[in-house]
Amino acid sequence: MTALNYHHLRLFHRIAHEGSLTRAAEALHLSQSALSVQLQKLEQQLGHALFERRGKKLILTEAGRIALDYADTVFETGNELMKVLQGRPRAAQxxxxxxxxxxxxxxxxxxxxxxxxxxxxxxxxxxxxxxxxxxxxxxxxxxxxxxxxxxxxxxxxxxxxxxxxxEQPVSLVGRPGSNPEPLRFPEILRTVPVTLPSLDSEIRVAFDRVLSLAGIHPIIQAEVDDMAMLRLLAREGEGVAVVPPIVVQDELQAGVLVEHCRIPDVTERxxxxxxxxxxxxxxxxxxxxxxxxxxxxxxxxx
Known part of the structure; x- marks a missing residue:
C-alpha cells in the first residue's frame, strides 16, 4: 500500500469543513476542477467514497466521517507539535x-x-x-x-x-407530608391531583391503561412532555407526579421528594x-x- 498523500488529505479536510467544493476552492486558491481531481485521487487511494452529493450539498459518507476524524487529529497533532516546546502537549482523543x-x-x-x-x-x-x-x-x-x-x-x-x-420502574412521587393519609394506589388518584407525562409518552399510555381498568378518572393538574419540567413541577406541586425515580433521584436522596409507591405494569425503556x-x-x-x-x-x- 502506498503512503497516504497528506496534501490530498489536507484538501479533503478543508472541503469537509467548508461543506462545499466551491468555498474550499476559493479558500485554497484552486480551481474546482483541480480540487475535485485531488479529492478523487484520495478516494481512490483509500478505496472509499468520502462524500455523496445531495442536491448542491456535499454529505460525508461513513468513511468520510471517519477520515475527517483522523484528519482533524492529524492536523491538530501538527498544531500541537508547535506547542510541545512550550510544554503544552495534549493527548490524542x-x-x-x-x-x-x-x-x-x-x-x-x-x-x-x-x-x-x-x-x-x-x-x-x-x-x-x-x-x-x-x-x-x-x-x-x-x-x-x-x-x-x-x-x-x-x-x-x-x-x-x-x-x-x-428499563426503569415508574412511581408516584410527591413532597413529604403533602399526603398525610397512606397512599393506596390506584384509589388515591380519585381525590389527589396528579402531574403526568404527555399523551405521546409510552409511560402515559401504560398509566392510562392501568387507571382505565380500575375505573378511575384522575384529577390532572398538569401534563408535561419534558422530564426536566416534570421534575420541577413534582417539587412544587401539592399532589403527586408520575415519573421514573431516576429522573428525581437527587430530590429523593435529599428528602425533597418521597416515593409513595411503584406503579405496577408501568416502566420506561x-x-x-x-x-x-x-x-x-x-x-x-x-x-x-x-x-x-x-x-x-x-x-x-x-
Whole structure:
C-alpha cells in the first residue's frame, strides 16, 4: 500500500469543513476542477467514497466521517507539535457524538455516559433534538448514537437498530407530608391531583391503561412532555407526579421528594439507536456493552 498523500488529505479536510467544493476552492486558491481531481485521487487511494452529493450539498459518507476524524487529529497533532516546546502537549482523543431527545432524563443520560466522562482520550459531543432530527443526523453519520425512550421500527428500508439499555420502574412521587393519609394506589388518584407525562409518552399510555381498568378518572393538574419540567413541577406541586425515580433521584436522596409507591405494569425503556456501519465507533460499542439496567432499589434504600 502506498503512503497516504497528506496534501490530498489536507484538501479533503478543508472541503469537509467548508461543506462545499466551491468555498474550499476559493479558500485554497484552486480551481474546482483541480480540487475535485485531488479529492478523487484520495478516494481512490483509500478505496472509499468520502462524500455523496445531495442536491448542491456535499454529505460525508461513513468513511468520510471517519477520515475527517483522523484528519482533524492529524492536523491538530501538527498544531500541537508547535506547542510541545512550550510544554503544552495534549493527548490524542477519540470523538463520541451522542444525540438525545430533548425530553430525555438528564440523569439517565449522565448515567449512560459516566464510563467515558473524564477520560482524556475521549472528546464527548452531546446534542439534543427531536427524534426526527436526531435520526436524520445519525443517518448522515454526524451522530454515533441516539438515546431515546422508543425503539425505531425495523423494516427492509432501514439499517437502524435499537438496543434496549435500561428499563426503569415508574412511581408516584410527591413532597413529604403533602399526603398525610397512606397512599393506596390506584384509589388515591380519585381525590389527589396528579402531574403526568404527555399523551405521546409510552409511560402515559401504560398509566392510562392501568387507571382505565380500575375505573378511575384522575384529577390532572398538569401534563408535561419534558422530564426536566416534570421534575420541577413534582417539587412544587401539592399532589403527586408520575415519573421514573431516576429522573428525581437527587430530590429523593435529599428528602425533597418521597416515593409513595411503584406503579405496577408501568416502566420506561431507554434505547441506544445506532446505524449498521462498516466502521463502528469502538468507544460506543464498549459503552453499550457495559450498559445494563440498574438494580431497582426501594425508596428506603435510596
Amino acid at each position: 477519540h470523538v463520541l457524538r451522542v444525540g438525545a431527545l430533548t425530553t430525555l432524563s438528564r440523569n439517565f443520560q449522565l448515567e449512560f455516559l459516566r464510563p467515558v466522562l473524564g477520560r482524556p482520550d475521549v472528546e464527548l459531543v452531546v446534542r439534543s433534538g427531536t427524534m426526527r432530527e436526531l435520526l436524520a443526523q445519525l443517518e448522515m453519520h454526524s451522530l454515533d448514537v441516539v438515546l431515546a425512550t422508543t425503539a425505531v421500527r425495523r423494516d427492509a428500508g432501514t439499517d437502524l437498530h435499537s438496543h434496549l439499555i435500561a 431507554f434505547y441506544a439507536i445506532v446505524q449498521t456501519r462498516r466502521f463502528p465507533n469502538p468507544i460506543l460499542h464498549d459503552l453499550i456493552s457495559a450498559s445494563v439496567s440498574p438494580p431497582r432499589a426501594s425508596a428506603a434504600e435510596r
